[in-house]
Amino acid sequence: MIQVYNTLTKRKEPFVPREPGRVRMYVCGPTTYNYIHLGNARALVVFDTVRRYLEYRGFRVFFVQNFTDIDDKIIKRAAEEKMDPRELALKYIEAYFEDADQINIKRADVHPRVSDHLPEIIELISLLIDKGFAYVAEGDVYFAVRKFPEYGKLSGRQLSELRAGARVEPGENKKDPLDFALWKKAKPGEPSWSSPWGEGRPGWHIECSAMALKYLGPELDIHGGGSDLIFPHHENEIAQSEAATGRPFARYWLHNGFITVKEEKMSKSLGNIFLLREVMEAYPPSAVRLFLLSTHYRSPLAYTPEYLEGAAKALSRLRSSWLFLLEAQNQAEEFSGGAEQLARLDEWEQDFAAAMDDDFNTARALALFFDLAHEINSWAELRPLPPAPVLRRALSLWVAFNRVLGLFPERRGLPVVEQERTEVIEDLVKLLVEIRQEARQRKDWATADRIREELKNLGIILEDTPAGTRWRWA
RNA sequence: GGCGGCAUAGCCAAGUGGUAAGGCAACGGCCUGCAAAGCCGUGACUCCCCGGUUCGAAUCCGGGUGCCGCCUCCA
Numbered sequence A: 001m002i003q004v005y006n007t008l009t010k011r012k013e014p015f016v017p018r019e020p021g022r023v024r025m026y027v028c029g030p031t032t033y034n035y036i037h038l039g040n041a042r043a044l045v046v047f048d049t050v051r052r053y054l055e056y057r058g059f060r061v062f063f064v065q066n067f068t069d070i071d072d073k074i075i076k077r078a079a080e081e082k083m084d085p086r087e088l089a090l091k092y093i094e095a096y097f098e099d100a101d102q103i104n105i106k107r108a109d110v111h112p113r114v115s116d117h118l119p120e121i122i123e124l125i126s127l128l129i130d131k132g133f134a135y136v137a138e139g140d141v142y143f144a145v146r147k148f149p150e151y152g153k154l155s156g157r158q159l160s161e162l163r164a165g166a167r168v169e170p171g172e173n174k175k176d177p178l179d180f181a182l183w184k185k186a187k188p189g190e191p192s193w194s195s196p197w198g199e200g201r202p203g204w205h206i207e208c209s210a211m212a213l214k215y216l217g218p219e220l221d222i223h224g225g226g227s228d229l230i231f232p233h234h235e236n237e238i239a240q241s242e243a244a245t246g247r248p249f250a251r252y253w254l255h256n257g258f259i260t261v262k263e264e265k266m267s268k269s270l271g272n273i274f275l276l277r278e279v280m281e282a283y284p285p286s287a288v289r290l291f292l293l294s295t296h297y298r299s300p301l302a303y304t305p306e307y308l309e310g311a312a313k314a315l316s317r318l319r320s321s322w323l324f325l326l327e328a329q330n331q332a333e334e335f336s337g338g339a340e341q342l343a344r345l346d347e348w349e350q351d352f353a354a355a356m357d358d359d360f361n362t363a364r365a366l367a368l369f370f371d372l373a374h375e376i377n378s379w380a381e382l383r384p385l386p387p388a389p390v391l392r393r394a395l396s397l398w399v400a401f402n403r404v405l406g407l408f409p410e411r412r413g414l415p416v417v418e419q420e421r422t423e424v425i426e427d428l429v430k431l432l433v434e435i436r437q438e439a440r441q442r443k444d445w446a447t448a449d450r451i452r453e454e455l456k457n458l459g460i461i462l463e464d465t466p467a468g469t470r471w472r473w474a
Numbered sequence B: 001g002g003c004g005g006c007a008u009a010g011c012c013a014a015g016u017g018g019u020a021a022g023g024c025a026a027c028g029g030c031c032u033g034c035a036a037a038g039c040c041g042u043g044a045c046u047c048c049c050c051g052g053u054u055c056g057a058a059u060c061c062g063g064g065u066g067c068c069g070c071c072u073c074c075a
Helices: A038-056 A073-082 A087-104 A118-130 A159-165 A206-215 A227-246 A275-284 A283-292 A305-331 A338-355 A362-379 A388-405 A423-441 A447-455
Strands: A003-006 A011-014 A022-027 A060-065 A134-135 A142-145 A179-185 A200-202 A220-226 A251-256 A259-261 A460-465 A468-473
Touching: A003 A251, A011 A388, A022 A038, A022 A206, A038 A220, A038 A227, A038 A251, A038 A275, A038 A283, A038 A388, A060 A206, A073 A087, A087 A179, A118 A134, A118 A142, A118 A179, A118 A200, A118 A206, A118 A227, A134 A227, A142 A227, A179 A227, A200 A206, A206 A220, A206 A460, A227 A251, A275 A283, A275 A305, A283 A305, A283 A362, A283 A460, A305 A362, A338 A362, A338 A388, A362 A388, A423 A447, A423 A460, A423 A468, A447 A460
Parallel strands: A022 A060, A022 A220, A220 A251
Antiparallel strands: A003 A011, A134 A142, A142 A179, A179 A200, A460 A468
């Protein structure tokens, strides 16, 4: 049974979706006014992995992740760059997919954009006004927080405590400082849409409620996001959605911890952000993904370049075990036996599931993956090799672990553990290896080493093994 | 001030009350012409400190210290 930590109850609970075998899941996606940074990437990788694991466990997952493409920050940034706000948003949506694909994030079933859902948003706001939870004030619409008695249940706050922090910006017409905007009256020059309350645009929180309700219905199974969204964003989503539907909005609220840099939260306001694409220029995406899964998702995670350096090396253990398995498949003897090894592999599978069942403990799962790789690598020293059934079973486990953790992308169902080799490169390297081999035979080490050294400079590592010389990408 | 979290080897990190996973780094060895990769082996007399519960605690309880986060846009 999968146990998940639910922010709403502050406990680990058995995961029971509303409908058996199906999971409806919503994760707050990026506001598209910049390239995504490592912090965004953590949320993406964490919930992508949650989704992958649920699928591994046989759930049919319907996954929705939005783009916030209408927002104050987009408008501001567009003005700075003298671009149309819609164009700016589109540019970063495209960039989002480039980055997310690199780091092996599966596409959501739906990626709804705010700009495509104005009718749904307006309808939801109207409903809230009709039900008396919201009010119109000079072209703005606000949610009356005090009308929703359960306000604060997610973030564990009392209305009385919140009072101190709340404030009214100049130009706002709130009746109560705690109220928040559902609809903002347009200022001249800003993108706007017509509504029963005049020209304007949606507030930040209402979009997620509207889109989640549209695609997933009134009661989601999982709602996720970074823990900085707990308050006010998710608290407000609950208020809006539950006020509108009268039903619990989400059964399980999952929140990931932050990335820290030098003991401080990585955040835009502190200016200490690292863009994902910058980091991926220096380190392979699989290393970044390994880094992001190396700590339990709710714990803080410290970013250091040294760590990624190490992660990249750690991956080579996994890589070599995979390459061994692929090769060994062809050489293995088709005899039965290996019952003991098969039993051990079964145990591995169970331990892996137990780790992930426990609130998606990827650190533990990763440790098991490394254990498995280590075991497989030790077979490489064995003669004879383990029997074919054992190798097949190990291979299928390897694929399964990788598929859940998403470390290496797959092509035609098989993990791709290294950069693509084109036929031309393959042939060129083969040629140089042959020349080097001739040099080695006449003990011309200078030439042999020169070829290896120069190829290394080009990112190609030669490895001499008893079976001949192999090459791989650095 | 209110609320929440964390303190485990040089670094990162898991850990169900029963005797400390895994990764990086380091050091021996095997393999190699030398390498690389991989394999074999070596690490915490102990889990921030002090008390307590228990036959037994890194794990539970109380107190202390230190660090971080949220309460305002932020994944």
